[in-house]
Amino acid sequence: MTSGAAIRRARPADLDRIEALERECFGTVDGAFSRRQLRRLLANPRARWMLAADGQAVACWLTAGNGRARWLRLYSLAVHPGLRGQGWGKRLLSSGLAWGRTQGFSACRAEVRASNHGARRLYEQFGFREAGRLPDYYGRGIDGVRLALDLRRARPAAGPRAETNSRVRR
Numbered sequence: 451m452t453s454g455a456a457i458r459r460a461r462p463a464d465l466d467r468i469e470a471l472e473r474e475c476f477g478t479v480d481g482a483f484s485r486r487q488l489r490r491l492l493a494n495p496r497a498r499w500m501l502a503a504d505g506q507a508v509a510c511w512l513t514a515g516n517g518r519a520r521w522l523r524l525y526s527l528a529v530h531p532g533l534r535g536q537g538w539g540k541r542l543l544s545s546g547l548a549w550g551r552t553q554g555f556s557a558c559r560a561e562v563r564a565s566n567h568g569a570r571r572l573y574e575q576f577g578f579r580e581a582g583r584l585p586d587y588y589g590r591g592i593d594g595v596r597l598a599l600d601l602r603r604a605r606p607a608a609g610p611r612a613e614t615n616s617r618v619r620r
């Protein structure tokens with residue numbers, strides 16, 4: 451599998467496959483986006499969607515700010531359970547962050563469930579650092595963590611083995 455090459459920008463026409471992946475990854479009650487929310491997000495000019503593996507892995511980045519203060523927010527990242535552990539999460543992060551750097555964004559932010567150790571480890575590999583606790587962020591008793599990455603200083607992560615390229619609401 452080559453890195454990066456299989457990742458493309460998602461379009462409104464990808465709504466069905468993204469909705470299916472959302473359901474597969476987050477179910478219907480665990481904060482998954484509704485179809486309506488996804489349609490709006492896909493049409494949002496401040497959202498950049500990246501799709502990989504024929505719709506089996508997706509990332510959504512929101513852009514914010516203007517002038518000199520411009521930052522990215524990793525809004526969603528999901529890999530189909532059957533494709534996890536194969537480097538798709540890393541590739542999507544690498545692609546989005548590389549794009550953000552070329553666009554001059556100075557920082558990236560993300561939120562993740564405090565208990566989501568797999569995702570936290572992934573973000574740490576890319577240099578994200580904890581920037582605050584978010585009590586009850588995902589519901590009563592379900593804390594979140596705010597993460598931040600300085601895009602001007604941080605080096606890209608090493609990437610998946612032997613491949614050098616390599617709410618958020620959950």
Ligand SMILES: CC(C)(COP(=O)(O)OP(=O)(O)OC[C@H]1O[C@@H](n2cnc3c(N)ncnc32)[C@H](O)[C@@H]1OP(=O)(O)O)[C@@H](O)C(=O)NCCC(=O)NCCS
Pocket residue numbers: 475525526527528529530533534535536537538539540541562566567568569571572575617618619620
């Ligand atoms: C988190 C998620 C995106 C990772 O995707 P993935 O394609 O499996 O990740 P990769 O194969 O690229 O793994 C990259 C790194 O993530 C970390 N990681 C991923 N899953 C992990 C797990 N279950 N346990 C521990 N570390 C894990 C590891 O550090 C791994 O690097 P390594 O293999 O060199 O140790 C995926 O598990 C997923 O979609 N989860 C459900 C949705 C979610 O939690 N999204 C993130 C918050 S929005």
